[in-house]
Amino acid sequence: MAQEPFLSDKETDRVPRSVSPYKAGFRCVCPNCAAAPLFHNILEVHSACPACGFDLSNADPGDGAQVFVILILGFVTALMGFLLYGVMGLPIWALAIILGFVILAGSVWMLRVIKATLIALQFHHDAHEGALDEKDKQS
Numbered sequence: 001m002a003q004e005p006f007l008s009d010k011e012t013d014r015v016p017r018s019v020s021p022y023k024a025g026f027r028c029v030c031p032n033c034a035a036a037p038l039f040h041n042i043l044e045v046h047s048a049c050p051a052c053g054f055d056l057s058n059a060d061p062g063d064g065a066q067v068f069v070i071l072i073l074g075f076v077t078a079l080m081g082f083l084l085y086g087v088m089g090l091p092i093w094a095l096a097i098i099l100g101f102v103i104l105a106g107s108v109w110m111l112r113v114i115k116a117t118l119i120a121l122q123f124h125h126d127a128h129e130g131a132l133d134e135k136d137k138q139s
Ligand SMILES: [Zn+2]
Pocket: 030, 031, 032, 033, 034, 035, 036, 049, 050, 051, 052, 053, 054
């Protein structure tokens, strides 16, 4: 049985995208046309773009967005807590209200933006499972 050669990145079919994945991600819009919203709930991705019909059913950023939000927002709120309590001397109940709002609003906003950016980057770079030949690509 003859071995098929591996396909390099240059041999795979790359689809040029006119929309910047970072702009589409920041605006939470379709990575193909940037004309329709990517989410139909707070964090639920459309199965297909309502404007251009682009298939979004394979969009899967995994847990990547949550990790970024935990690390970035955790650092920001800890720093804010030190500044508000240590430098400005705010009472604990004020810290709880301010930081509670920052954590709730910031985590939802950052989850949307980072999830949309990861999905847009996935489609921009045509990321998918590896395949050794054309028969594997079909399945
Ligand atoms: Zn679209």
